[in-house]
Amino acid sequence: SAVGLDVFEAATGAKIWNFPTSAPIFSTPLLSQSRIIFGCHDRYVYILSKSGEIFMKKEFDAPIYSSVIEVGEMFFTMTTKGSGFLLGKDFERKDSWQAAGEVFSTAVFIHKRLFFGCRDNYMYCL
Secondary structure (H helix, E strand, C coil): CCEEEEEECCCCCCCCEEEECCCCCCCCCCEEEEEEEEEECCCCEEEEEECCCCEEEEEECCCCCCCCCCEEEEEEECCCCCEEEEECCCCCEEEEEECCCCCCCCCCCCEEEEEECCCCCCCCEE
C-alpha cells in the first residue's frame, strides 16, 4: 500500500497533492514558517513547502512517532530509541538527550520546559 502525506481541500475533500515516503507517518504534521514538518517511520524528519515540494529532510537514529513541536524559535522531536533532538530554526541539530526507554509520545513545551512520557514508565521534564 502507498505511504506518504496526502493533503486535501477541506471544503470538497479533493486531494490537492501527495508527498510519498518510504514508510508510514505516525506523527502529526506541524505547520510553521510556511513549512509542513513531520517525522516518519523511515527515520527522517521532512520539511516541505505548502505545495508539497521537499525543502529538506534530516535523518535520525530511529523511527519517529513523536510529532515535531516548536520550542521558541527552535524545534524538538524524539525517536523511538528515546533520543530527543533540539533543532535550530534552519533544522540543524543544536542539542540532544537520551531517555532510558523507547518514546512514542509527543513532547509538550510549557513554561520553558519539555515534558514527555517514556516506555520506562516515567514522565520526563527537561
